[in-house]
Amino acid sequence: MQLIYEKSVSGRRGVMLPVSDVPAAADLPQNLLRSETAGLPELSELDMVRHFTNLSRRNFSVDTNFYPLGSCTMKYNAKVLENAANLFAPLHPLTAFLPGGAELCQGALGMLYDLGQMLADITGMDEVTTQPLAGAHGEMTGMLLVAAYHKAKGNKKKYVVVPDSSHGTNPASAAMVGYEIITIPTAPYGDMDLELFKQAMNGEVAAVMMTCPNTLGLFNPYIKEIADIAHSHDALMYYDGANLNAIMGKVRPGDVGFDVVHVNLHKTFGTPHGGGGPGSGPVGVKKSLIPFLPMPRIIHDEVSGKLQIQTDNPLSIGRTANFFGNFGVMVKAYTYMIMLGREGLIQVSEQAVLNANYIKEKLKGYFDLPYSQTCMHEVVFSASKQLAQGVHAIDIAKFLIDKGYHPPTVYFPLIVKEAIMIEPTETESKATMDAFIEVMIEAAKQAEADPDSFAAMPVSMPVTRLDETRAARSQTVCCLG
Amino acid sequence: MNTSHYCPHTPEEIQEMLAAIGVSSVEELFAPIPAELRCSTFNLPAGMSEFETYAKLQAVAADNNQNLSLFIGGGFYDHVIPAAVDHLSGRAEFYTAYTPYQPECSQGTLQALFEYQTAICRLTGLDVSNASLYDGATGLAEAALMAMRATNRTKVVVDGCVSPIARQVLATYLSNQDAELVELPPLDGLLNREELAKQLDANTAAVLVQYPNVFGGVEDFSGLADQAHAAGALLVTAVYPVALGILKSPGELGADIAVGDGQSLGNPLSFGGPSFGFIAAKKSHIRNMPGRIVGETVDKNGKRGFVLTLQAREQHIKRHKATSNICSNQSLCALRGLIFLAAIGKQGLADLARLNRDKAEYAKARLAELPGVVVLQTAPTFNEFTISLPKPAEAVVAALLDKGIAAGMPLGRFYAGSENMLVVTVTEKRSKKEIDQLVKALEVALCN
Numbered sequence: 057m058q059l060i061y062e063k064s065v066s067g068r069r070g071v072m073l074p075v076s077d078v079p080a081a082a083d084l085p086q087n088l089l090r091s092e093t094a095g096l097p098e099l100s101e102l103d104m105v106r107h108f109t110n111l112s113r114r115n116f117s118v119d120t121n122f123y124p125l126g127s128c129t130m131k132y133n134a135k136v137l138e139n140a141a142n143l144f145a146p147l148h149p150l151t152a153f154l155p156g157g158a159e160l161c162q163g164a165l166g167m168l169y170d171l172g173q174m175l176a177d178i179t180g181m182d183e184v185t186t187q188p189l190a191g192a193h194g195e196m197t198g199m200l201l202v203a204a205y206h207k208a209k210g211n212k213k214k215y216v217v218v219p220d221s222s223h224g225t226n227p228a229s230a231a232m233v234g235y236e237i238i239t240i241p242t243a244p245y246g247d248m249d250l251e252l253f254k255q256a257m258n259g260e261v262a263a264v265m266m267t268c269p270n271t272l273g274l275f276n277p278y279i280k281e282i283a284d285i286a287h288s289h290d291a292l293m294y295y296d297g298a299n300l301n302a303i304m305g306k307v308r309p310g311d312v313g314f315d316v317v318h319v320n321l322h323k324t325f326g327t328p329h330g331g332g333g334p335g336s337g338p339v340g341v342k343k344s345l346i347p348f349l350p351m352p353r354i355i356h357d358e359v360s361g362k363l364q365i366q367t368d369n370p371l372s373i374g375r376t377a378n379f380f381g382n383f384g385v386m387v388k389a390y391t392y393m394i395m396l397g398r399e400g401l402i403q404v405s406e407q408a409v410l411n412a413n414y415i416k417e418k419l420k421g422y423f424d425l426p427y428s429q430t431c432m433h434e435v436v437f438s439a440s441k442q443l444a445q446g447v448h449a450i451d452i453a454k455f456l457i458d459k460g461y462h463p464p465t466v467y468f469p470l471i472v473k474e475a476i477m478i479e480p481t482e483t484e485s486k487a488t489m490d491a492f493i494e495v496m497i498e499a500a501k502q503a504e505a506d507p508d509s510f511a512a513m514p515v516s517m518p519v520t521r522l523d524e525t526r527a528a529r530s531q532t533v534c535c536l537g
Numbered sequence: 538m539n540t541s542h543y544c545p546h547t548p549e550e551i552q553e554m555l556a557a558i559g560v561s562s563v564e565e566l567f568a569p570i571p572a573e574l575r576c577s578t579f580n581l582p583a584g585m586s587e588f589e590t591y592a593k594l595q596a597v598a599a600d601n602n603q604n605l606s607l608f609i610g611g612g613f614y615d616h617v618i619p620a621a622v623d624h625l626s627g628r629a630e631f632y633t634a635y636t637p638y639q640p641e642c643s644q645g646t647l648q649a650l651f652e653y654q655t656a657i658c659r660l661t662g663l664d665v666s667n668a669s670l671y672d673g674a675t676g677l678a679e680a681a682l683m684a685m686r687a688t689n690r691t692k693v694v695v696d697g698c699v700s701p702i703a704r705q706v707l708a709t710y711l712s713n714q715d716a717e718l719v720e721l722p723p724l725d726g727l728l729n730r731e732e733l734a735k736q737l738d739a740n741t742a743a744v745l746v747q748y749p750n751v752f753g754g755v756e757d758f759s760g761l762a763d764q765a766h767a768a769g770a771l772l773v774t775a776v777y778p779v780a781l782g783i784l785k786s787p788g789e790l791g792a793d794i795a796v797g798d799g800q801s802l803g804n805p806l807s808f809g810g811p812s813f814g815f816i817a818a819k820k821s822h823i824r825n826m827p828g829r830i831v832g833e834t835v836d837k838n839g840k841r842g843f844v845l846t847l848q849a850r851e852q853h854i855k856r857h858k859a860t861s862n863i864c865s866n867q868s869l870c871a872l873r874g875l876i877f878l879a880a881i882g883k884q885g886l887a888d889l890a891r892l893n894r895d896k897a898e899y900a901k902a903r904l905a906e907l908p909g910v911v912v913l914q915t916a917p918t919f920n921e922f923t924i925s926l927p928k929p930a931e932a933v934v935a936a937l938l939d940k941g942i943a944a945g946m947p948l949g950r951f952y953a954g955s956e957n958m959l960v961v962t963v964t965e966k967r968s969k970k971e972i973d974q975l976v977k978a979l980e981v982a983l984c985n
Contacts, residue, residue: 057644057648059648059651059652059655060652060879061652061655064883067884068882069882069884069885070619070879070880070881070882070885071619071621071880071881071882071885073617073881073885073888073889073892073965074617074892074965076892076895076896077968077969078895078896078898078899078969078972079895079899080891080895081891081894081895081897081898081899082898084755084783084784084894084917085757085917087757087759087785088755088757088784088785088917089783089784089785090662090781090783090784090785090786090789091785091789093782093883093884093886093887094659094660094781094782094786094883094886094887095659095883096656096659096660096878096879096881096882096883096886097656097878097879097882097883098882098883098884099879099882101619101621101880104621104876104879104880105621105624105625107879108625108628108649108876108879109625109628111644111645111648111649112625112628112630112631112645113630113645114643114644114645114648115630115631115634115642115643115644115645115646116630116634116639116642116643117629117630117631117632117633117634118629118633118634119629119630119633120629120630121642123635125635128635130635131543132543133632133633134542134543134587136587136590136591138627139591140590140591140594141807142805143594143595143597143598144598144601144603144807144808145805145806145807146603146604146615146805146806147601147603147806147807147808148605148607148609148613148615148806148808148943149613149806149808149809149810150609150610150611150613150943150946151602151605151609151943152808154609154934154935154938154943154946154947155931155932155934155935155938155947156935156938156939157938157943160601160602160605160938161601161602161808162600162601163596163597163598163599163600163601164597164601164808166597166600167597174581177578177579177580177581178579178581189671189672189675189810189811189867190671190863190864190865190866191864191865192852192862192863192864192865193671193675193862193863195862196862200709200712200713203713223853223864224851224852224853224854224855224856224859224864225852225853225862225864227852227856227857228852228855228856228857228859228861228862229862230857231857231858231859231862232710232713232714232861232862233713234713234714234715237856237857274569275569275570277569277571279571279574280571280573280574303570304579305576305579306567306570306575306576307570307574307575307576308576308578308579311574311576311577312574322865326543328632328633328869329632329633329634329635329636329865330631330632330634330867330868330869330870330872331631331632331634331635331636331637331643331646331649331650331868331869331872332635332636332637332646332668332829332865332866332868332869333669333811333865333866333867333868333869333870334671334810334811334813334865334866334867334868334869334870335865336811350709351705367950373709373712374705374706374708374709374712375674375702375705375706375709376675376706376709377671377672377674377675377706377810378612378613378672378673378674378702378706378798378809378810378812379613379702379808379809379810380808380809380810381809381810382810382811383807383808383809383810383811384805384807384808384810384811385810385811387594390594391590391591391594393581394582394584394585394590394593395542395584395585395586395587395590396541396542396543396584397581397582397583397584397585398579398580398581398582398583398584399541399583399584400541400542400544400584401581402579403541403544404544406563406566407544407546407563409563409566409567410546410551410554410555410558410563410566411554413558413560413566414554414557414558417557417558417559418557429569430566430568430569432569453639454641457639457641457642462635462639462642463639468853482543482544483543483544483545484545485545485546485550486545486546486550486553486554512837514641514642517641517642517644518641518644518842519640519641519644519836519840519841519842520641520836520837520838520840521641521836521837522640522641522834522835522836522842522843522844523834523835523836523837524834524844524846526834526835527832527833527834527844527846528832528846528847528849530832530833530834531665531820531823531832531846531847532832532833532834533651533654533665533666533823533830533831533832533833533846534651534654534655534657534658534659534664534665534666535651535652535655535833536655536658536659536664
């Protein structure tokens with residue numbers, strides 16, 4: 057398909073602008089003006105609409121294909137969420153900071169406050185900031201809070217401990233806050249090796265970052281002991297909420313001993329992933345960390361019953377983003393939460409776990425299952441059996457594309473060779489999963505019978521396999537025209 | 538277990554699945570969670586239908602004043618959004634997809650992001666762009682970190698005329714890094730070049746400036762890039778993309794990195810988010826870029842296609858040695874930005890920029906006629922300008938807010954001694970009538 061720039065015709069106009077009702081201003085001095093107009097597209101509105109409509113048809117998406125992408129929680133995104141977010145489109149964020157302006161934004165501020173309260177309840181935390189703009193941004197915010205906590209106590213801390221199964225964002229976020237990383241290997245039981253963890257812990261550890269259930273989809277049986285050990289060194293426990301979809305109403309990170317939590321609203325709370333964002337990563341903390349929360353902070357005034365904005369607090373880590381975070385995403389998550397309610401959210405976790413175990417049971421005879429115990433919301437297979445025939449996890453992924461399925465996450469977690477990580481989510485029907493299971497079994501059989509056939513796949517898409525080395529070498533990341 | 542919202546199984550299906558797994562209840566699947574850790578409280582209210590839920594959200598929305606006449610900006614601008622932006626970005630094939638890690642079934646998102654990167658490069662006059670960052674403020678912080686990596690230096694000098702909000706975010710990002718952040722207090726609403734010269738030394742990684750700046754001024758930054766480069770530092774410019782419809786591009790200024798907030802390109806105000814941040818740079822800096830980048834390549838048959846490229850910079854490969862921790866970005870908002878630019882078009886963006894300036898110049902001239910109102914004249918302006926009032930700006934703004942007018946952003950809380958200063962923003966959406974009403978209301982407020 058041509059690029060939109062290749063469809064442009066010099067001089068063609070798109071959407072008409074309003075006619076000016078004021079006199080034209082004198083020109084700016086020449087030295088401030090660009091020498092030529094920026095080379096943006098020049099299409100009629102119809103040609104532009106066709107271009108993007110046809111581009112959209114070159115995507116798999118949740119609304120068109122089963123999307124069992126492990127660690128990403130690609131559940132159905134309810135349509136009413138979009139309608140709800142649009143209700144707030146004209147509200148300018150600066151209004152809330154004008155004198156008397158908070159009074160004019162009580163609905164929005166109250167929604168943010170209520171969302172924080174509900175997330176605190178779900179995670180067992182005492183207060184939540186909605187400012188972080190994504191999961192990784194929440195992690196960085198959380199690590200800044202950890203650093204501020206230790207600084208206030210006069211603690212000299214240098215390290216953050218992560219298991220080797222962790223998301224890459226965990227060590228990367230800790231590094232953004234200046235910490236060095238200690239990585240603990242995974243034990244044969246599928247989680248951070250407890251003995252090695254004990255040996256690694258020392259007084260210089262600032263925090264332990266855990267995902268629970270972890271990226272193998274397993275709940276750590278020693279999590280309480282790990283938290284107790286961490287606390288005995290005055291290290292804080294950080295909960296990566298990427299896998300919260302598994303445990304709502306079953307266990308709360310705060311009750312287990314976690315001190316800081318981030319939640320991915322775009323995973324657990326049904327907001328769309330948007331082709332890579334926007335997400336939203338609110339952070340919850342225990343009481344001891346509240347003084348350090350980022351500004352602005354929304355406060356509920358008990359006397360007046362009004363929401364107010366706190367912008368100055370000397371202990372705060374400061375501002376981590378523009379205003380209140382990805383507000384539109386939070387409207388969607390709030391809508392989702394009040395719509396599903398208590399029982400609905402419990403059911404979400406129950407059926408997410410049920411679905412993952414169902415797929416695990418049905419496929420374990422065909423794919424190697426390195427950790428075979430009951431999983432939570434996702435299951436990690438290995439294509440090691442198929443590799444013996446020369447068929448890699450990526451080949452199975454391409455086979456699935458030709459069958460109309462978005463592939464599971466492959467090659468993550470890094471600790472599983474040829475990993476195939478499947479997260480069906482609760483919104484998929486048994487019929488959809490049964491059909492997917494059939495296709496996975498077909499892939500396993502074809503890997504035995506005709507391993508060479510995989511190399512050409514996929515054949516049904518607009519392009520076949522792409523040359524990634526060439527892309528990295530040529531570094532053509534725009535069309536300069 | 539009853540079926541409810543979006544959980545499709547019938548009780549019979551659940552029984553079949555449990556039987557297949559070999560357990561007798563769903564509860565058994567939660568046995569790996571130690572009993573003593575199980576939830577004792579979970580207090581959310583009961584759920585409801587989507588219709589009742591939507592009605593509740595309508596009530597929440599109604600509890601805001603969303604009909605103000607907006608003369609505020611501060612990084613978020615009330616611009617027109619063509620209807621096509623909502624409809625096309627609202628295609629579920631775009632918004633319910635994930636990051637395009639599987640390129641063959643994601644060519645729609647990938648090509649759109651390549652076209653977005655191209656638009657950003659052409660607007661900024663630079664060679665390379667990533668596929669978006671969170672917002673303009675975090676973009677500025679990422680640019681500073683990028684410059685530190687590129688120069689292997691640790692000192693960052695930021696003009697005090699850069700948005701105070703962005704500077705606060707920058708300070709937060711650098712707070713636990715091995716970094717020294719120096720802020721240059723503004724001089725008459727402009728960069729203090731003399732002070733800058735003193736701060737340029739062998740450890741200076743970057744000079745960060747913004748245009749138009751927080752006072753609205755479009756400063757002549759000619760020679761600034763040479764000055765920074767002579768000291769071995771990079772020039773980072775924060776820019777307002779609509780203004781780039783007419784203003785000299787960062788590339789023409791010799792800047793090494795440009796960043797900005799993309800809200801003004803087709804994203805609603807939405808109480809501050811989501812928007813997107815953009816970052817563009819000279820090609821030599823591409824390996825120090827944060828975040829996802831889409832690159833062009835060919836498939837096995839030699840057909841053009843697009844992939845995520847240079848992923849060895851990123852956290853899922855490099856972990857703690859990555860160029861940034863960013864994973865999710867603001868892809869859909871960037872897509873809205875691209876659709877906005879494609880809908881408005883090449884000449885349209887230039888016209889839009891001029892329309893903004895026309896409106897602002899009209900408002901500026903009218904306001905200057907009011908007794909005691911003085912316009913800050915140290916630099917030409919785009920669609921924002923600063924006026925000094927004969928009384929504290931906060932009180933005046935409060936009075937006008939009561940009349941449904943958000944008259945501007947008082948500067949007193951950001952700059953000591955600026956208690957009477959007000960930044961007024963006028964976009965193309967403000968009619969002459971609204972501007973005249975602002976002038977009249979301000980005149981009344983100043984008399985009282």
